[in-house]
Amino acid sequence: MSLAGRIAGGLAAVALIVSLGASSGARAQAPGAFDHAGLAREALEKHIIPGYSELVSAAEALTKTLESYCARRTAEQQRSMERAFDGLVTAWGNIEHIRFGPITEENRLERIFFWPDRRGLGARQVAQTLKARDQDALDPTKLAAKRVAIQGLAALETALFDAPAKEPEERAYRCAYAKAISANIRNLAAEVLSAWTKPDRFARHWLTAGEEGNPHFLKASETTLALAKSLDNGLERVRDEWIAGPLGLGVQRRRLTPILAKSGRTIRLFGAGLDGLHHLYMVGGMNKAIVDTSAAHPGVTVPLNAKLVEREIETARDQVRRLARQGKPFDPDAMMQPFVALGYPLKNARMQLTALLGLTAGVSMGFNASDGD
Amino acid sequence: MVIDRRALLIGTACGLIAGGGLTAHARTELAPALYAAARRGADGRYWAALFTEDGRDVNAVALPGRGHDITVSAIDRTCVVFARRPGNFAVAFSSDRGRAPIVFTTPPGRHFYGHGVFSRDGRLLYATENDFDGARGVIGIYDVSAGYRRIGEFPAGGIGPHDLALLGDQPVLVIANGGLIEHPDFGNGRRILNPDAIETTLAYVDLRTGDLLERHELGAAGALSLRHLDVAHDGTVIVGAQVAHGAVGAQALVYRHRRQAPLQAIVLPAAAERALSGYVSSIACDRDGALVAVTSSKGASAVVLDIASGNVVRTRTLDDVSGIAPTRVPAEFLATAGTGQIVQLGDGSDARTDAASTSWSWDNHVVFVGEAITG
Numbered sequence: 001m002s003l004a005g006r007i008a009g010g011l012a013a014v015a016l017i018v019s020l021g022a023s024s025g026a027r028a029q030a031p032g033a034f035d036h037a038g039l040a041r042e043a044l045e046k047h048i049i050p051g052y053s054e055l056v057s058a059a060e061a062l063t064k065t066l067e068s069y070c071a072r073r074t075a076e077q078q079r080s081m082e083r084a085f086d087g088l089v090t091a092w093g094n095i096e097h098i099r100f101g102p103i104t105e106e107n108r109l110e111r112i113f114f115w116p117d118r119r120g121l122g123a124r125q126v127a128q129t130l131k132a133r134d135q136d137a138l139d140p141t142k143l144a145a146k147r148v149a150i151q152g153l154a155a156l157e158t159a160l161f162d163a164p165a166k167e168p169e170e171r172a173y174r175c176a177y178a179k180a181i182s183a184n185i186r187n188l189a190a191e192v193l194s195a196w197t198k199p200d201r202f203a204r205h206w207l208t209a210g211e212e213g214n215p216h217f218l219k220a221s222e223t224t225l226a227l228a229k230s231l232d233n234g235l236e237r238v239r240d241e242w243i244a245g246p247l248g249l250g251v252q253r254r255r256l257t258p259i260l261a262k263s264g265r266t267i268r269l270f271g272a273g274l275d276g277l278h279h280l281y282m283v284g285g286m287n288k289a290i291v292d293t294s295a296a297h298p299g300v301t302v303p304l305n306a307k308l309v310e311r312e313i314e315t316a317r318d319q320v321r322r323l324a325r326q327g328k329p330f331d332p333d334a335m336m337q338p339f340v341a342l343g344y345p346l347k348n349a350r351m352q353l354t355a356l357l358g359l360t361a362g363v364s365m366g367f368n369a370s371d372g373d
Numbered sequence: 374m375v376i377d378r379r380a381l382l383i384g385t386a387c388g389l390i391a392g393g394g395l396t397a398h399a400r401t402e403l404a405p406a407l408y409a410a411a412r413r414g415a416d417g418r419y420w421a422a423l424f425t426e427d428g429r430d431v432n433a434v435a436l437p438g439r440g441h442d443i444t445v446s447a448i449d450r451t452c453v454v455f456a457r458r459p460g461n462f463a464v465a466f467s468s469d470r471g472r473a474p475i476v477f478t479t480p481p482g483r484h485f486y487g488h489g490v491f492s493r494d495g496r497l498l499y500a501t502e503n504d505f506d507g508a509r510g511v512i513g514i515y516d517v518s519a520g521y522r523r524i525g526e527f528p529a530g531g532i533g534p535h536d537l538a539l540l541g542d543q544p545v546l547v548i549a550n551g552g553l554i555e556h557p558d559f560g561n562g563r564r565i566l567n568p569d570a571i572e573t574t575l576a577y578v579d580l581r582t583g584d585l586l587e588r589h590e591l592g593a594a595g596a597l598s599l600r601h602l603d604v605a606h607d608g609t610v611i612v613g614a615q616v617a618h619g620a621v622g623a624q625a626l627v628y629r630h631r632r633q634a635p636l637q638a639i640v641l642p643a644a645a646e647r648a649l650s651g652y653v654s655s656i657a658c659d660r661d662g663a664l665v666a667v668t669s670s671k672g673a674s675a676v677v678l679d680i681a682s683g684n685v686v687r688t689r690t691l692d693d694v695s696g697i698a699p700t701r702v703p704a705e706f707l708a709t710a711g712t713g714q715i716v717q718l719g720d721g722s723d724a725r726t727d728a729a730s731t732s733w734s735w736d737n738h739v740v741f742v743g744e745a746i747t748g
Contacts, residue, residue: 099560107566110559118557148558218651240417366693367413367711367734368670371563372615372654373441373457373487373600 032296034361035289040206040223042285044196051095051276052193058084058091059186066182070175085160088185089265092153093272094279097234100226101202101216102195107148108188114149115259116241122149126158130174138176140183152188153260156181161263225363225370227286232350232365234277235313239346242270243339246332258330266330267323274317282310293360305356312349316342403701405745407431407468409452410696410709411440411736420733421454423468425745426700426707428715428729434466434474441487442536442738446517448495450742453521455500457737459484459555459562463500465521468746477521479513482506484557487737488536490546491517492580499546499580501534502526505556510534512546512578527583530576532567536601540632541608544581549612550574551598568618573599575612575630589636597624601655605680606662608632613653613667626653627667627678639683641676648674648688654695655738661703666718668708670695670737675708675718689718696739709735 065084069077092113103109114122129137129150136142143151159178165171195202202216209217217223245256246266258266281287287306294302319342323335332339354365364370405425412420421440422433434454441457449467456462461484466474479485479502489500498515510529515521531550540547552573554566565571577586591597591614598617604610610630625638626649641649650672658665664686666677670693677686689708694716696709705719707728715729 104560104564107559114558121558364673364693366670368654368695368737369673369693369711372652372670372695373737 030296032293034221034224034293036209036220036224036361037207039227039285039289040209042288043223043227043280044203044206047280047284048095048098049193049196051091051098051279052189052196055088055091055095055189056186056193058087059182059189062088063179063182063186066175066179070172070179081160085156085263086265086268088153088156088182089260089263089268090272090275093269094276096273097230097237097276097280099230099233101206102192105195106191108192110148111144111151112185112188113153114151115154116245116256117149117154122154123158125149126155129155129177130159130170133169133173138173138180140180140187143180143184144187151181151184153181153185156185157260157263157265221361221363224289224357224361225365227280227284228353228357228361228363228365229370231277231280231286232353232370234273234280235346235350235353238270238273238277238316239343242266242273243342246330247336247339248332249340255332258332261330264329267320271317271320271324274313274320278310278313278317281313290356290360297359300359302356302360305352309349309352309356312345312352315345316349403744405429406701406707407742407745408698408707408709408739409443409445409454409742410739411436411443411454411457412733413439413736414734415732421452421464421466422733423452423466423742426715426717426728428731431468431745432466432470434464436464437462437476440464440736441485442489443740444489444491444498445740445742446491446495447493448491451491451495451517452740452742453489453491453498455485455487455489457485457487459503459505459557460487461485463489463521465517468742475521477515477523480523483511483513483526484562486510486533486535486551490537490539493539493542499537501529501537501548503533503555505562508532508554508556510548510550512537512548512583527578528585530578530585530588531574532572533598534576535599538602538604538610539580540577540604540610543608544579545586546578546580547602547604547610548576548578549599549602550576551600551617553598553617565617571596571598571617573597573614575599575602575610575628575636577632587632589630591628591636597626599628601653603656603658603665605658605665609680611656611658611665611680612636613656615653616651626651627656627665629680629683639678641678641683642685645676645685645688648672648676648690650674655697657697657699657706659704659706660699660701664704666697666706666708668694668697670711675706677704677706677718687718687720689716691716695737696735698739698741700741701744707739707741709739711735 062084065080069081125147159174165174205214205216209223210220242259244250246258248255260266260269290306291303357363409423419436419439420433423431438460439457440454443452443454445452451467453465461479464474464476483502486501491498496517500513502511502513504511510532511526512529514525516524529548533551533553534548535551537548552571573591575589579586596618597614599612599614602612612628614626627639629637649669652669652671654668654670656667665680668675673690673692675689691710693711694708698707700707708716711734713731713733717728
């Protein structure tokens with residue numbers, strides 16, 4: 001996602017919420033104190049809203065492209081469809097690490113992308129839908145009420161890229177189903193965006209963290225913790241699930257099917273995921289919020305340590321970009337070495353980030369505190 | 374002071390240690406006390422370990438994933454660690470490093486909730502499990518002598534059973550049903566799928582028949598999930614809750630219960646309530662069953678209460694604290710934290726003593742196993 005695109009996409013939405021949290025934004029901060037409210041606003045305006053705006057736009061673009069692609073499948077239409085699908089994968093990868101708030105309501109996260117499909121349940125349900133040529137699944141509104149696993153990106157990938165359809169009717173059904181899924185993803189993303197932008201919805205709680213009666217964020221620091229966990233868990237997911245899984249280095253110690261392998265978008269998603277995490281850290285305000293506390297920690301080189309987090313994410317991201325430029329699909333055997341090497345900067349970034357946020361923001365990403373039971 | 378070693382073999386229920394009080398001074402003359410807990414290493418791998426109070430390993434076994442609680446057989450001190458939800462493995466191990474651990478799993482369609490308890494004779498193991506396609510809680514029954522073969526199940530009397538314990542010497546299991554519908558396909562099995570309809574309960578089940586004896590709902594709750602419990606000498610059950618949805622501070626987090634009576638909230642002073650931050654991680658009675666300690670990893674605090682009066686005896690802060698267990702000393706607890714700290718919480722003016730600083734991230738619970746067998 002381009003920075004300009006994110007900001008442009010978010011500006012209109014930001015105007016709607018500008019009155020919210022104005023008092024907390026203007027609150028005087030002691031020198032070097034971590035500005036939790038400021039970070040919450042920065043992340044909302046520059047990262048979260050633009051990210052979901054981009055997702056809405058990408059899904060809209062794909063839906064539109066599929067209309068002509070389904071009507072007439074030329075080589076040019078095929079390329080357009082592939083580009084639009086790339087756009088959707090990128091937009092999702094850029095913002096998928098936000099796993100709190102509206103995305104977690106009404107199973108929207110799983111409805112947008114049902115993954116991992118541990119028991120093959122989603123694959124079976126998509127296969128059944130295609131086999132039965134369920135006409136209700138072609139209507140985005142009716143599709144939204146159907147099973148979670150047949151509504152999102154994984155089903156879309158199957159419909160567009162799995163074994164080619166043999167008959168024209170089958171091909172037409174798959175294409176129409178893909179179009180309905182794309183429209184459904186657009187609607188889901190728009191619902192999430194709406195909750196983050198409308199003044200009376202989730203955005204209100206986000207911007208008034210720590211105030212009396214806030215049911216979601218009891219303390220001002222809890223929004224920082226939510227962002228910190230998004231970044232930390234996102235880095236962990238790229239390393240330990242997306243990459244280590246298919247390499248056979250995950251917890252299961254067996255090779256898992258790479259994510260988005262049917263469409264050959266595995267490496268694209270890795271890159272988009274790291275781009276999104278880098279964006280959250282640098283543009284979303286985390287780096288700045290950390291560096292701005294320097295005065296309170298004279299014995300620690302806070303800016304240097306903050307820079308190290310950025311460098312580690314960039315090292316991993318640049319390596320993925322190099323691999324992506326080769327234009328080859330993800331190959332666990334041939335690419336084992338470079339992907340194993342990616343694990344080190346990702347781990348280092350997490351460790352550095354945890355230490356820094358503990359020191360500067362007073363948020364503990366503790367083993368138990370961040371994910372208890 | 375002479376301590377009967379067998380009397381020091383305790384199970385999960387507190388107050389099973391017989392005999393008079395042991396002072397902190399006398400402890401130093403004894404063999405070290407053994408504890409067990411799940412943990413994560415700096416390399417990200419998960420383990421379960423038997424260790425001394427000063428943090429030295431007696432035995433440790435690698436786990437296939439993140440563990441949660443450990444239950445100890447009162448007969449031979451076999452330990453079983455359970456995967457935390459929605460994991461499906463459990464591992465039986467002991468202090469005997471030469472004995473290979475036994476790994477067993479839930480059947481398809483079930484996962485563990487992280488807790489279990491041995492029968493009094495050590496022959497059966499009961500575990501809280503999720504029948505996730507049926508959205509109901511069950512207690513799985515495992516035959517210890519048959520390599521932990523699963524031989525059956527009975528309903529837990531509610532949704533989302535979490536912690537459980539034997540009720541004194543009665544053939545009764547008391548179960549904290551969290552009330553949360555969760556499914557492995559959603560949010561890694563940790564997303565609450567019924568945030569507006571949480572029915573959390575305390576259930577008593579007859580172990581001989583699987584019959585539900587009593588079921589107590591937390592009245593007009595909606596936002597709370599009863600999670601962890603312990604049983605005092607006299608059969609009083611102390612239950613800790615977590616705010617699962619909505620505002621923190623609206624309801625009590627610690628409850629007392631005796632059979633045939635309603636659940637009784639222990640209303641804490643505002644400072645102690647804040648220290649728990651809407652979240653009880655773990656709960657344990659002291660060796661005499663007079664005090665109970667509750668921890669909150671989110672609040673970085675441990676609060677010790679008098680069971681009879683509900684009065685706060687002391688509060689301690691400790692970053693990422695969660696595990697809590699009785700020591701051999703009355704009114705004293707051992708706390709473990711994700712930071713690696715192992716801390717003794719005694720009753721002195723500042724009884725917090727760093728027993729050990731380790732490189733392990735200690736997981737949610739720690740249990741007292743007994744006295745190390747020396748010589």
